Amino acid sequence: MDWTNQGTAMASLKINGKTITVDVEDDTPLLWAIRENVGLTGTKYGCGIAQCGACTVHMDGVAMRSCGVTVGEAAGKEITTIEGLAAGGVLHKVQTAWIANDVPQCGYCQSGMIMAVAALLKDNPKPTDDDINDAITNICRCGTFQQVREAIHAAANA
Amino acid sequence: MLPRTRKGAAMNQHVKINRRSFVIGAATAGAGLAIGLDLPFGGPAVVRAADGSPEVNAWVVIKPDETVVIRIARSEMGQGTLTGLAQLVAEELECDWSKVTTEYPTPGQSVARKRVWGDFSTGGSRGIRTSQDYVRKGGATARVMLIQAAANEWKVPATECKVSAGVITHTPTGRTTTYGKVAEAAAKIEPPADVKLKDPKDWTIAGKGLKRLDTVDKTTGKMIYGADIKLPGMLNAAIKDCPVFGGKVKSFDAAKIANMKGVKKVVQVGDSGVAVVADTWWHAKTALDALPIVWDEGDNAKVSSETIAKWLAEGLDNAQPAYVGNQNGDAKAAIAGAAKKVEAVYSYPYQNHATMEPMNATVLYTSEKCEVWCGTQNGEAAFAAALEASGLPPEKVDVHKLMLGGGFGRRGMTDYVRQAVAIAKQMPGTPIKLLWSREEDMQHGKYHPITQCKLTGAFDADNNLIALHYRLSGQSILFSVRPEALQNGMDPAAFQGVAQSGEASIGYSVPNLLVEHAMRNPHVPPGFWRGVNVNHNAIYMECFMDELALAAGQDPLEFRRKLMGKHPKHLAVLNAVAEKIGWSTPAPKGVYRGIAQVMGYGSYVAGAAEISVTDGSKIKVHRIVASTDPGYVVNPAQVERQIAGSFVYGLSALFYGGCTVKDGRIEQANFDTYNSMRINEMPKVESVMVPSGGFWGGVGEPTIGVAAPAVLNAYFAATGKRIRSFPLRTQNITFA
CATH class of the missing domain: 3.30.365.10 (Aldehyde oxidase/xanthine dehydrogenase, molybdopterin binding domain)
Incomplete structure (x- = not known):
């Protein structure tokens, strides 16, 4: 729905394998374009300053904090959100491990956590605890870190 | 969400709402209200869930396909209470755990039914400890009624029947039936006056480290938190409250941002807040950041x-x-x-609590109804806040609880609900989602x-x-x-x-x-x-x-x-x-x-x-x-x-x-x-x-x-x- 009378600013985004044209300014944070213009709300707003990682998505396969990336910077890149992580209806092994290990508490940070871990395992299929410590910097206020660590190892060994 | 059922009986209750009685009281022993288990009504007037399935009682709905819906009044915010309370009901109910789902009744429904679900407040680590007794009784009572219904059908004494995982067996003859088949009849049976609860040492569902019931949607992005809700025609609001607690709005220059993209309205919220309403939250926040606001900070500005x-x-x-x-x-x-x-x-x-999800609430206000969608640790406190802020009577107000992106005590307070109602009241008929920025959340905590x-x-x-x-x-x-x-x-x-x-x-x-x-x-x-x-x-x-x-x-x-x-x-x-x-x-x-x-x-x-x-x-x-x-x-x-x-x-x-x-x-x-x-x-x-x-x-x-x-x-x-x-x-x- 276009509520505005102040002209349109179309942008084309490739999200979860689909090209989507949205009416959004180039300088809009990718996070808000994903949530409000594309309508995928699995990617969460936590801080808006790339500190907490709740908004983590993949851009050309790399984990990025989407609050710190503009629509202009994301145009033409392959973006994957939590909704697009399962391929062909089959959950990603990180999601499967998350369910098996009952990781989430409130769950609000977990979309970003899962996206960060999926990117880690793509680059480093068998991360050590030290590798995990270096790569996973997302905030979880509930404190699920113990289950996150166990589930990363479980996914790596799946 | 549950529909309103038994309209006549329920809606005519003139429930006296005392705002204070709903305020979360995490700190004190016995701060919750005295709660009686007002198990509803045997007899012919069966209370029905949204899909027509009968309530065996307020806590338990059983569908013909054997799905067991357990009602949970307390809020899930990550602490696992939703699953734990369901385990306690299921333990006494003797149902098949794999068939269990849960549902939140709304505070409006509860008030209309004489608070049949008791206290909604979820603070002070009370979620389980102060409701375990009556939720277990809810499960046990339903079990007795379901077994009695089977016994009635077979024309045998209930004492000759036993149940395991939702399958009732008449021991002498070996005949069996299921909860799903007798639920309709059970709903019409007078509930027993008293039931004996199991000794915890005999538990088989409770006491076990069962998997949470809310995990899958939290791993796929499907779980809807307060900040995620979308309603048709909804607009988004960003807010700034006076940075000095106790200060007030002196003035703001709405004309300066009127032409910014997406802006629909600039409204004052109470004495101390200003909100911008726009098509998207990003537009609302961008415009709010550009809005000139003059604050009357008062004497508190001297405090350090x-x-x-x-x-x-x-x-x-x-x-x-x-x-x-x-x-x-x-x-x-x-x-x-x-x-x-x-x-x-x-x-x-x-x-600061710093919940991962900043405070938010979505409100649709008309002169006939005020509906709130939000994460809250106390549905009844949010309900009372919406009543007061809307000025509408209880039967025209309700709160639909959504998943909380963290609570830790913060979401027992209702400041964000009041604000959202105050904004929506200035735009009747349009659903408004108020979302705080992280900065607003950090600087306007409790x-x-x-x-x-x-x-x-x-x-x-x-x-x-x-x-x-x-x-x-x-x-x-x-x-x-x-x-x-x-x-x-x-x-x-x-x-x-x-x-x-x-x-x-x-x-x-x-x-x-x-x-x-x-x-x-x-x-x-x-x-x-x-x-x-x-x-x-x-x-x-x-x-x-x-x-x-x-x-x-x-x-x-x-x-x-x-x-x-x-x-x-x-x-x-x-x-x-x-x-x-x-x-x-x-x-x-x-x-x-x-x-x-x-x-x-x-x-x-x-x-x-x-x-x-x-x-x-x-x-x-x-x-x-x-x-x-x-x-x-x-x-x-x-x-x-x-x-x-x-x-x-x-x-x-x-x-x-x-x-x-x-x-x-x-x-x-x-x-x-x-x-x-x-x-x-x-x-x-x-x-x-x-x-x-x-x-x-x-x-x-x-x-x-x-x-x-x-x-x-x-x-x-x-x-x-x-x-x-x-x-x-x-x-x-x-x-x-």
């Missing part, structure tokens, strides 16, 4: 952390008035005449109260502790949030963890004891922050216990044990952690230990930490052991997570937290200045559950009390340096 600290320090002077919360003997006289005295002054700062504490201990010539004077100065939560709960001005909850008796009692016997509170209430609004007053009281008492042990030349554990002879449950959890961490054997080289215990929320907890320290300032926590006795454990896997999470929350606050005040406002605005622990800083927590039975304690909060003192005592063991002011970042101490 320094002025607050000075005022609180004055309260430590024994000449100042104070409320006595616990005393025996004559501590002041014993201290005056003692052979040896030890004195120390501690302080603990404001803390903060962990600020306190200082002077502790004085006295010994006789044989190094026996003969007196302890615990003088607290600072903020009362109840003074601000539930003034009607004060007792002749005194805040009884201020003594959580150091009280004489009750659900948060002191674990030490000292011949001369004086625990008192000089109340000082700065203008920064306090709230119930996970652990509430247990946090600072446990830090003060447990660090000082180590100081006393040092003065007496005794081992910290042995020193405590001598004072705990009359507190066997406190002692049992302390002993459990001591054994598990290996207190009686030396720690690995370069590793140092600290230990602490406290009681809170009806549970006994203890913790021990092993740390190493580099350059006197860089702490690595190697190991944490924690023990808890909550009486009964409903889901050990979730209790374990609550224990571990309490350390993350408590140590984040200890190391990185602390909200400071300058010019009347909170300085920290985001996670760059109010940081939180990451995975690399957190060791595994080894939990030891020692449920001793006979009482029901909470698990979400008590453990946080021992997190900081266990580490601080280990830090002293490592460095000989006693830290008495927090957070540690202000002492240039951080994680290695």
Whole structure:
């Protein structure tokens, strides 16, 4: 729905394998374009300053904090959100491990956590605890870190 | 969502809503309302769920396909209560756990049915412990009715029937039927007047570490939190409240932003807030940031952390008035005449809840109806807030609870609901989603109260502790949030963890004891922050216990044990952690230990930490052991997570937290200045559950009390340096 009378600013985004044209300014944070213009709300707003990682998505396969990336910077890149992580209806092994290990508490940070871990395992299929410590910097206020660590190892060994 | 059913009976109730009665009361024992289980109605008028399936009673709906819908009044915010309460109902119901789903009744429905679901408040670690009795009865009553329905159909005595996993068997003949087949008939049966609950030792569903019921959607992005809801035609609002608490809006220049993209309206919210409503939240926030607002900050703008600290320090002077919360003997006289005295002054700062999901609420207001969608720890408090803010009667108001992206006490408050209603009222017919920015959330919290504490201990010539004077100065939560709960001005909850008796009692016997509170209430609004007053009281008492042990030349554990002879449950959890961490054997080289215990929320907890320290300032926590006795454990896997999470929350606050005040406002605005622990800083927590039975304690909060003192005592063991002011970042101490 276009509520505005102040002209349109179309942008084309490739999200979860689909090209989507949205009416959004180039300088809009990718996070808000994903949530409000594309309508995928699995990617969460936590801080808006790339500190907490709740908004983590993949851009050309790399984990990025989407609050710190503009629509202009994301145009033409392959973006994957939590909704697009399962391929062909089959959950990603990180999601499967998350369910098996009952990781989430409130769950609000977990979309970003899962996206960060999926990117880690793509680059480093068998991360050590030290590798995990270096790569996973997302905030979880509930404190699920113990289950996150166990589930990363479980996914790596799946 | 449930539809309204039994309209006539339900809607004509003129329920008197007392706003205060709904305000969350996390801190005090028995703060919840008296609750009767008003199990509805046997007889022909069956209450039906949305799809027409019959309610066996208010807690249990069984569908023809055998799906068991269990109603949950308390809120799930990550703590696992949703699953735990469902386990308790299912245990007594004897249904097939794999067929169980859950559903939130709305507060409006509950009020219309004479609060059939009891208290909705989910704070004070009460979710399970204060509703376990009636939810279990709800399950047991439904079971009896379902079995009776089968017996009636077979024309046999119910005593000849048994049930297992939702399959009813007539034992003599071996005939079987299922809950789904008899639910319709069961719903018409008069409920039994009384039912016998199972002995927890016979539990097969409760007491087990079953998987949570809400996990899958939290791993796929499908779970809808308050911030995620979308309604047709919905607009989005961003808000700024006066940065100085108690200040007001003087003026704002809406014309300056009227032409910015997406802007629909600029509205004042109460005396102190301004909101921009736009097509998207990003447009609303961008325009709000550009909106010129002039504030009337008032006298509070002169307040700073320094002025607050000075005022609180004055309260430590024994000449100042104070409320006595616990005393025996004559501590002041014993201290005056003692052979040896030890004195120390501690302080603990404001803390923000910093839930991952900032505050938000979505409201559709018309003159006929006010509907709210939000995450809340207390659906009834949100309902009462919406009633008051909308001015509509109860039957025209309702609250639809959504998943909370964290609560920790913050979402028991209703400020964000009131704001959202106030905005929506200015745009009738259009759904408005109000979402706070992280900055708004950090700077308009309901903060962990600020306190200082002077502790004085006295010994006789044989190094026996003969007196302890615990003088607290600072903020009362109840003074601000539930003034009607004060007792002749005194805040009884201020003594959580150091009280004489009750659900948060002191674990030490000292011949001369004086625990008192000089109340000082700065203008920064306090709230119930996970652990509430247990946090600072446990830090003060447990660090000082180590100081006393040092003065007496005794081992910290042995020193405590001598004072705990009359507190066997406190002692049992302390002993459990001591054994598990290996207190009686030396720690690995370069590793140092600290230990602490406290009681809170009806549970006994203890913790021990092993740390190493580099350059006197860089702490690595190697190991944490924690023990808890909550009486009964409903889901050990979730209790374990609550224990571990309490350390993350408590140590984040200890190391990185602390909200400071300058010019009347909170300085920290985001996670760059109010940081939180990451995975690399957190060791595994080894939990030891020692449920001793006979009482029901909470698990979400008590453990946080021992997190900081266990580490601080280990830090002293490592460095000989006693830290008495927090957070540690202000002492240039951080994680290695």
